[in-house]
Amino acid sequence: MKFRAIINAFALALSVAMPLASAVGATLQSSDERPPIYTLDSGDKIRVVVYGEQSLNGEYSVGPAGDVAFPLIGNLPAKGKSVAELQQAITAKLATGYILDPRVSVEVLSFRPFYILGEVNRPGQYPYATDLSVDQAVATAGGYTYRASKSKIFIRHLGEREVEYKLGKGKVVWVRPGDSIRVGERYF
Structure with a gap:
């Protein structure tokens, strides 16, 4: 019985504290604006890993025209794309007759x-x-x-x-x- 009363008191305190904590958290935030999503442009260096295809793995640079020269599929536009968007574009191109179910990972090695x-x-x-x-x-x-x-x-x-x-x-x-x-x- 005493244990049940302690649990109920804790639940009541938590239900009062949670809205208060989120209100305090909202006032402590410095800005509603989020950091900008990084988009690729010429001068960036990326690493592309295609799982199970060692010959395609490597480091690539975004060229002056904003393209990445990738084996098999040629030049892919990268300028203005996020890393996730470029990863999807490479995956989609490789899936069109080059590799069955490609799994691609892209990361930025050096930023502008x-x-x-x-x-x-x-x-x-x-x-x-x-x-x-x-x-x-x-x-x-x-x-x-x-x-x-x-x-x-x-x-x-x-x-x-x-x-x-x-x-x-x-x-x-x-x-x-x-x-x-x-x-x-x-x-x-």
Whole structure:
């Protein structure tokens, strides 16, 4: 009987705590925006594994035209595709008369770099990592200089114009591969 009362009390406490925990979790999230899904472009290096077909396994580069030259099936467009989409495209092409029930795995070996300049300690080119935020990019470049503006940042996504982003507590700004990040100078 006493055991049953303890279980009921625990269940009641849990039913009260769960909505509270999810409400607190919702307020602690820094941004509703998710990190961008990585899409392939020229300069990326990938590894393709076709299970049971050792001669097709290897490392491939996305060429200047955005294609991957793959044995048997030729050039496949990769520019703008996610890794999963490219994996599906290779699987579909191999299944059309080349391999019975192909199982393909694709992974990115090296990403296109991002660039950071302005008021950081070590401006330059750095390797991109998935789910990279501006704060992490600045840390990679040795942090802000004493003159840096920490309230805004300027980002030029590949092929687009430079855009100003406001920085603040709990706000996350995501970096994409190939981005140029400029940290401006503060005024007093």
